[in-house]
Amino acid sequence: MAPLRMKVLIVIAILAAAALIVPHTNPFVILLATRALAFSILVMSLDILLGFTGLASLGQAAYLGVGAYLTAILAARYQIGLGYDFWLVAALGMLGAAVLAALFGLLAIRASGVYFLMITLALGQCVWGLAYRWNSLTGGDNGINLQHRPKFGIDLADQVTFFYVVFGFFAASLLIMYTLVRSPFGRSLAGIRERELRMKILGYNTWLHKYIAFIIAGAFGGLAGVLWVHTAGIVSPENVVLTTSVDALLMAVLGGPGTLIGGVIGASVVLFIREYLSTLVHWWQYVLGGVYVLVILYLPGGLMSIPGRIRQWRAARSEAADTPNLAPARQ
């Protein structure tokens, strides 16, 4: 228990430090940090499936898309969600994505492994197809623009305010998802990940467990979309396309699947390489590729496994160091 509490405290301390430091950096870094936090909600939602239930989904961008398009359409057409009703839209975004996940789950959950991957991929591409083709609603490949961010007492157009709002959403999502995976329900998900057949024999309705996890993941994906669309003020089919789903999956793997908090690390690393490093050097793509390759080769547990690795390595070294110390004593 103690080491776990320690870990949680460390995570809280780091997040609090980030929340204090980021607003004092330059505006571009604040914007990127906001984007990383919004996207990491999507990555964490995927981690519930990937890391805790053992379902690798390649269609998570669909839920981001539902949240984002819902927000954009309501705001651009009906001026809904630009004041206090932003909270309503956030709830609607989650609800809409959850409904879509409930629908897709019926089709996808029956499969597992690579078949689950293929089905989620296909369903995700259906949503992309709609976004691309339903011109009258989605604006086709031109997407939808938002003229400004919501304003309710506080003005989200202010970078720092918006950062804190997104940070709040992120922290709340992290807390809820963490509670979820630590709950008996989360434990049964882990059981399904380890050995589904055994869970079935023990009398668990594994289909229902997976289905509910799928819906919850979808709902958080929708929330990520609501926030994401406000970071750049635009939604386009680019946000729903397969590569966005792949990004989310890679970020989860990069950070460390089954850790939740790895999601924010993966999202931050990738977004900062792609959007910050690319302002400094033109060979940023090699760095990104290199990071992926090195992590997959040498850190199968993702970046979150580094502390554990260091501990192991130090333990091994102190053992090794102990041996010569003993040797003279024996002589």
Added chain:
Amino acid sequence: MTSKLIRRAGLLLTGVCLAFAAAAPAVAQEELRIGFIAPMTGPIAQVGADATNGFKMYLDRVKSNFGGAPVKLIVEDSQAKPDTAVTKAKKLILDDHVQLLVGGVLAPEGYALAPVSTAEKVVYISAIPAADDLTQRQLANYPYFIRTGWTSSQPHHPLGQWACDQGYKKIVAIAADYAFGYEVVGGFQKAFEDCGGRIIQKIWPPLFTKDFGPFIPTIKSDADAVFSLMVGPMALQFPKQLRQSGYTKPIVGGGTSYDEAALPFMGDEAIGDVSALQYSAALQTPQNEAFVKEYRSKYGKVPSYFSETNYTTALMIDDVVKETNGKFPGPEAFIAKMSALKVDAPRGPVSFDDMRNPIQNIYIKKVEKTKLFGYDKDELWGVVIKTYPNVSQFWTYGKDAFLKQPVYSRDFPPCKYCE
């Protein structure tokens, strides 16, 4: 005691700073900072390079000095993604404090950047993104926006008229399935049908299709010609595959089907195909000849309209800043001064309509294999066969009548003669 010391040190420091500040303007004028956004990675990186090179060539020519103001150009990679374009624009505005934003290539990038210019009160100049509505039905949203390139339908109204004048009665349109394709086909169809022609079929292959095998056999055989709108790598594949299938009737193409980003890489099958655009590298004017030669010796490639439009954009900014003696006049005044400009660009004379879109010549060009400008090899050039002078985005329809109709789309104008 210490606080007094610190205060004194502070005063001294302030004094020194003030002295420097007072001395500085006498030495050099305030620099003009221009943020340039183009795809440097991704599927259309070549276009991004053409665009950047065009702009830089002008800067080199004037030694990065606009009317006395040193110019600082900061180039950022949009990765051809609208939301990356937005974050890069924010970086340029918030961190680098640019006064002008230039760039974007794809229409969605234009649509993404224009609201940023409104929100941040920074001038945004679209040299390439051609989405019609930016300078038409939606212009009122974007007070700091001006376009130096073209609208998608602008060259294709005259092309529709030209096709009709050739005596073509029935044409099949085959175009990339996205907004730019719809607007290009829409403009062509509108002018062609108003003149009495008929579009009898519309085929929409997905953007970046490489294999046209499934589409070519469906082309109706009773058409007099094919109208194609291809983009990037599609432009190379389509004429080749269509001709290999034994199709011998004429091909008329949208601007990007035969622009110089694709033309040098095409084979002889493209000879005789006709397209329309506001620029051709084969334009026989002394100014264009000098432009082509300088560009080619610098970058080893014939300039495309992507290069020309950015070169001209830099020239226009220079003209505005010269007028104000090297001082940036503020976004409103800048937009006002720029839209009043009349310049002689490599593409020909360019001025602006009251919706801040260029009025310019549209060239009907035919692909020919020939020697031009003293180059010793036979090459493919888009030789100008007809010039429509001073064409506006509204063609002959008049602004008000034109703006009453909806923006061109997959369903507008409706395909009345399709079966």
